[in-house]
Amino acid sequence: MKQFDVVKITKDLPNESITKGQIGTILEVYDYKYFEVEICDSNGNTKYLGALSRDLLVVVV
Template identity: 35%
Template sequence: MNFTIKMLDVVALLENLPEPDLYRGQVGTVVDEYDAEFVEVEFSDLQNRTYALEALGKSQLMILHHSPLA
């Protein structure tokens, strides 16, 4: 299975980032890929209002899966 983070993946933070006020477990969507190591992640609330847009290392994220993995 290939679990490489890519565009439009739903991801969760693996660590606290106090400076942009983001914390482990917060969920976002990958909206841009910079290179093999970094992506732009948009964090939105339940009303779809963006509250953070951050460039993050893929090592700081995990992909969330909403269905069984084959």
């Protein structure tokens, strides 16, 4: 995974208001395991911005 890849969330994270299947963009790569991900709504407003681990993400091709 690399910067600006589009990713799909693979698990619900209710504490973060993230649901499985949401789409986000990697904004920063911290290391091989953690990524800064932004998830936006259909109007382009940020719903989530934070670090997520690789096991919660899959690249959308």
